[in-house]
Amino acid sequence: xxxxxxxxxxxxxxxxxxxxxxxxxxxxxxxxxxxxxxxxxxxxxxxxxxxxxxxxxxxxxxxxxxxxxxxxxxxxxxxxxxxxxxxxxxxxxxxxxxxxxxxxxxxxxxxxxxxxxxxxxxxxxxxxxx
Amino acid sequence: xxxxxxxxxxxxxxxxxxxxxxxxxxxxxxxxxxxxxxxxxxxxxxxxxxxxxxxxxxxxxxxxxxxxxxxxxxxxxxxxxxxxxxxxxxxxxxxxxxxxxxxxxxxxxxxxxxxxx
Numbered sequence: 001x002x003x004x005x006x007x008x009x010x011x012x013x014x015x016x017x018x019x020x021x022x023x024x025x026x027x028x029x030x031x032x033x034x035x036x037x038x039x040x041x042x043x044x045x046x047x048x049x050x051x052x053x054x055x056x057x058x059x060x061x062x063x064x065x066x067x068x069x070x071x072x073x074x075x076x077x078x079x080x081x082x083x084x085x086x087x088x089x090x091x092x093x094x095x096x097x098x099x100x101x102x103x104x105x106x107x108x109x110x111x112x113x114x115x116x117x118x119x120x121x122x123x124x125x126x127x128x129x130x
Numbered sequence: 131x132x133x134x135x136x137x138x139x140x141x142x143x144x145x146x147x148x149x150x151x152x153x154x155x156x157x158x159x160x161x162x163x164x165x166x167x168x169x170x171x172x173x174x175x176x177x178x179x180x181x182x183x184x185x186x187x188x189x190x191x192x193x194x195x196x197x198x199x200x201x202x203x204x205x206x207x208x209x210x211x212x213x214x215x216x217x218x219x220x221x222x223x224x225x226x227x228x229x230x231x232x233x234x235x236x237x238x239x240x241x242x243x244x245x246x247x
Contacts, residue, residue, distance in 0.1 A: 001187045001188065001191075001231075002187070002188060002191040002231060003187065003191055003228070003231040003232045004232065005232060005233070005234070006232075007232045008229070008232040008233040011228055011229045011231075011232045011233070012229055012233070014225060014228070014229070015225040015226060015228070015229045018221065018222075018224075018225040019222060019225065019226075022212050022213075022218055022221060022222065025211060025212065025213050026213065029213060035209075035210075035211040035213065035214055038214065092156075093156075094146055094156040095143050095146070096143070096146045096147060096150070096156065096158065096219075097156055097158065101143060101219045102218040102219050102222060104139070104143060105139075105140060105143065105219065105222040105223070105226065106222070107139075108135065108136045108139040108140060109136060109140075109222065109226055111132060111135065111136065112132045112133055112135070112136040114132075115131075115132035115133075116132065116133070
């Protein structure tokens with residue numbers, strides 16, 4: 001096998017950090033305008049973007065460091081499911097065409113993290129919680 | 131079980147890109163070039179194998195590499211930030227497949243049925 005099975009726990013952490021950072025980026029864009037939002041997304045926030053932006057900011061940061069990984073990932077996964085069906089699903093059946101491909105991937109990746117935890121390289125592992 | 135669920139969801143979504151390139155369904159509207167056929171075969175065939183959980187680890191390793199190349203070649207020149215360069219999907223596929231290359235397909239996979247981990 002090209003990748004040893006023994007790396008699984010560490011690569012789970014790598015997946016968690018990569019997905020968490022990209023997810024956090026949505027929260028910082030909404031709340032802090034960093035990175036600068038594209039045209040059409042720079043308007044004032046409403047209740048939904050405040051709620052989703054807060055989850056992206058807080059859960060995203062927790063996922064990056066791997067603290068409270070399982071509950072944070074569960075909440076983030078649920079938020080992505082709601083976001084997919086509320087925002088993207090009306091735009092068509094196929095995720096690659098309705099703009100919901102990334103949020104769909106987040107949803108299932110975080111659902112797995114909610115079950116599996118943060119892996120070897122996480123604050124949770126350091127403090128003795130899986 | 132959650133691992134198999136993630137594997138199937140990621141692979142099915144990945145296959146869309148292959149079916150677009152090979153069969154024009156769903157039609158993304160791009161125009162074909164020299165890489166369309168080999169990439170379509172990788173995405174449809176490789177994505178299909180990972181969706182079934184057959185030869186999950188070597189195939190996922192190849193697809194992870196494909197997505198790494200796609201990210202750096204196609205998306206990274208656009209912007210440093212995945213949200214701005216359109217490479218968020220490629221990035222997530224890359225790391226999800228890299229993990230599957232180590233962890234395998236989980237309990238619901240043909241690899242398990244044929245007695246391989």
